[in-house]
Amino acid sequence: MMKRPTTVGNRLLAPLPPADLGLLAPYLQQISLKQDAVLVRSGDRNEQVYFPHSGTISFMLDMPNGQTVATSVIGHEGAVGMLSVLGPSRSPTTAVIRVSGIASQISASRFHAAFAQSNAIKHAVQTHTRAVLMQLQHVASCNALHAVEARMARWLLHIHDRIDGNFIPLTQEALSELLGVRRTTVTLVGRKLRASGAVRSARRGLVEIARPRLEEAACEGYEVMPENAKTAPAQPLLKALEPIRVYRSISNVETTRTLDR
Numbered sequence: 001m002m003k004r005p006t007t008v009g010n011r012l013l014a015p016l017p018p019a020d021l022g023l024l025a026p027y028l029q030q031i032s033l034k035q036d037a038v039l040v041r042s043g044d045r046n047e048q049v050y051f052p053h054s055g056t057i058s059f060m061l062d063m064p065n066g067q068t069v070a071t072s073v074i075g076h077e078g079a080v081g082m083l084s085v086l087g088p089s090r091s092p093t094t095a096v097i098r099v100s101g102i103a104s105q106i107s108a109s110r111f112h113a114a115f116a117q118s119n120a121i122k123h124a125v126q127t128h129t130r131a132v133l134m135q136l137q138h139v140a141s142c143n144a145l146h147a148v149e150a151r152m153a154r155w156l157l158h159i160h161d162r163i164d165g166n167f168i169p170l171t172q173e174a175l176s177e178l179l180g181v182r183r184t185t186v187t188l189v190g191r192k193l194r195a196s197g198a199v200r201s202a203r204r205g206l207v208e209i210a211r212p213r214l215e216e217a218a219c220e221g222y223e224v225m226p227e228n229a230k231t232a233p234a235q236p237l238l239k240a241l242e243p244i245r246v247y248r249s250i251s252n253v254e255t256t257r258t259l260d261r
Contacts, residue, residue, distance in 0.1 A: 009053035010104065011077040012124045020121055023114035028104040033057070035169065039080050039095040046084040046091055049111045052076050055101020056162045058178060059093040069143070069180030070155065072135040073098070075162025082128050084108050085115045098174060099163050138221045143180075146219040149189050151179055153198060153218035156209055166200075168207045193217060 013021065033055040040046060042062045050057075056075045060068045071093060074080070080095045115121050142151055155178050159168055175186045190207075193199040198213040215222070 009076050010051040010079070012079055012082075012128060013051050013104065016118075016120050016124065020114075020118040023118055023121070024106060024111070027106050027110040029106070031103055031105050033097045033101045033103050035097055035100040036174070037097045039097065040091045042092060042094045043090050045088070046081040046108055048105050049082055049084065049108055050080040050095075050103045050105050052078070052080075052101055052103040054163075055097060055103070056099040056159050058096050058098050060096055060177060061093055067180055068094075068177045070178040071139055072132055073155070073158050073162070074132075075101075077162075078131065079128055081108060082111070082125055083132075085112055085125055096177075098159060098178075099169055142219050142221040146221070148179060148181055148185060149192055149217060150219035152186070152189050153193065153214050154222045155179065156199075156207065157211075157214055157218055157222050160209060160211065160214075166209050166211065168209060169205060170207050171205045 013024070016024075028051075031050075033052065039050055039057065040048075042060075052074065053076055056073055057078075057080060058070045058073045061071050062068055081091075115125065142154060146154075152175065155175075156168060156170075159170070160166070172183045172186045172190075175190075176183045179186065190199060190202050193214070194202065196213060196217060197210055198217045200208040200210055202208070
């Protein structure tokens with residue numbers, strides 16, 4: 001059973017004025033993000049909007065031949081399904097949880113209703129859209145111009161920006177999906193990064209990095225990205241809500257529903 005949170009750790013929700021956050025808060029559910037679980041698949045409708053407070057989620061492009069490649073990653077600075085406010089559409093990518101954490105979830109219809117009433121929420125959507133588009137542009141240029149070693153270093157840095165500590169819980173399979181390469185290639189590139197000192201160890205399912213060396217190994221695309229995702233402080237929750245939680249399970253995701261007294 002999860003404890004009731006006392007802070008809003010998502011950088012899109014945290015700056016919202018109390019009245020605007022109040023349009024969302026009664027309908028938010030706290031969920032556990034389980035590593036490797038899928039939040040939405042390519043081609044599915046976005047029925048939910050997710051605001052991570054911790055953990056990391058990658059957006060994967062699924063190719064017809066079965067290969068995958070990451071287009072972007074988000075953590076507590078972003079959201080999943082938020083762009084559904086632009087109009088009814090199916091998800092162009094698959095959202096996969098790479099590092100476990102927690103998130104706030106709200107139905108797309110509830111979020112759309114709040115979006116229509118709040119300029120602050122509209123601004124949050126604009127902020128998220130700009131950030132995603134910028135990341136997509138940098139990833140596209142990096143994939144076209146840089147070697148796999150530099151690309152792996154960049155993805156490891158992006159994920160490290162969104163977690164605590166120097167141990168990143170990623171398997172070779174997850175890295176091969178992110179990079180769109182075979183696992184044998186991941187093994188070879190991992191050896192090069194260890195030889196350079198950028199990766200200290202790569203035990204099964206856990207990669208220990210040396211941040212300064214990893215930054216040297218990454219492409220310049222990482223350096224020109226905006227400030228990393230670890231700078232915004234969490235804000236207090238609305239005390240007036242005093243929510244209670246009803247615990248239940250949906251699929252393999254533990255959820256808690258926030259209800260008004």
